[in-house]
Amino acid sequence: MHGRTRNQFYTGDADWAAIARVKDAVGVPVFTNGDITSVADARQALALSGGDGVLVGRAAVGRPWLLGEIAAALNDRAWVGPEADERCDAAREQLASSLDCYGPRKGLLNFRKHLAAYLTAEDVARETVSALCRIDAPADLDAAIRTVWPRHDMERAA
Ligand SMILES: Cc1cc2nc3c(=O)[nH]c(=O)nc-3n(C[C@H](O)[C@H](O)[C@H](O)COP(=O)(O)O)c2cc1C
Numbered sequence: 001m002h003g004r005t006r007n008q009f010y011t012g013d014a015d016w017a018a019i020a021r022v023k024d025a026v027g028v029p030v031f032t033n034g035d036i037t038s039v040a041d042a043r044q045a046l047a048l049s050g051g052d053g054v055l056v057g058r059a060a061v062g063r064p065w066l067l068g069e070i071a072a073a074l075n076d077r078a079w080v081g082p083e084a085d086e087r088c089d090a091a092r093e094q095l096a097s098s099l100d101c102y103g104p105r106k107g108l109l110n111f112r113k114h115l116a117a118y119l120t121a122e123d124v125a126r127e128t129v130s131a132l133c134r135i136d137a138p139a140d141l142d143a144a145i146r147t148v149w150p151r152h153d154m155e156r157a158a
Contacts, residue, residue, distance in 0.1 A: 003034040003049075019049035031055045038066075039073040046074075062117025064090060088149035091118045092142055099138055108138055115145070124148060 001022055003014035014034025023030045032051030036042050037059035045054055054074075060066050065082050072079035082090065094114055099107035112133045119129045128148065135141040 001030055001033060001051075003032070014045075016045040016048040019051060023050045023052075029053070033057065036070075039070055042070045042074060062114060062119075062121045064094075084149050087118070087122070088145065091115060091145055095138070095142060095145065104138055108136070108141065111141075115141075119148065122149070 001019050003016050003019050004010070004012070014036075016032055016034070019030065019032050029052040030049070031053045032045045032049040033055040034045075036045050036054050036056050042054045042056075045051065054070065056067060056070065065087075069079050069081065071077075091114075095108075095111050098111040098114075101107060102110055116129050116133055119132065132141065132144050132148065135144055
């Protein structure tokens with residue numbers, strides 16, 4: 001359940017407490033959704049809604065490991081975040097899946113918004129993000145992705 005009305009669309013904050021009224025009224029499991037972007041949000045959303053679990057949408061775009069981080073925290077398991085090469089691999093794997101699923105043209109176009117999210121989460125310069133999002137050949141894009149992560153990590157370490 002997304003804690004917003006239809007008319008709100010994505011304005012305002014999701015109302016996690018309102019979901020508690022749904023939870024009380026129905027006899028099926030209720031999953032709490034809307035504006036959950038971290039472990040702390042997930043905990044608070046569950047505390048306020050009494051939900052049986054959380055669902056995360058936008059915050060996982062470009063950061064798919066967030067789901068593992070939240071799942072580990074809610075189940076009292078240790079969690080180690082992905083290293084730069086694993087984050088790079090995640091983006092490359094998603095590019096490959098997108099191409100497989102939608103074909104070369106639509107697959108590449110569809111992937112661009114995800115790539116922008118991955119790179120923005122890495123603090124990559126906006127011009128670099130734009131440059132990568134203009135690459136038209138899937139193989140060139142894959143090669144460019146491989147160069148961005150290590151280079152970026154070296155810049156950070158310097
Ligand atoms: C790009 C996008 C596509 C979505 N598509 C669907 C959909 O097909 N069906 C659906 O029930 N909700 C859809 N949603 C709503 C999400 O499932 C979720 O309820 C909403 O994004 C709020 O959660 P969030 O704040 O974690 O993103 C979509 C949301 C986004 C941003």
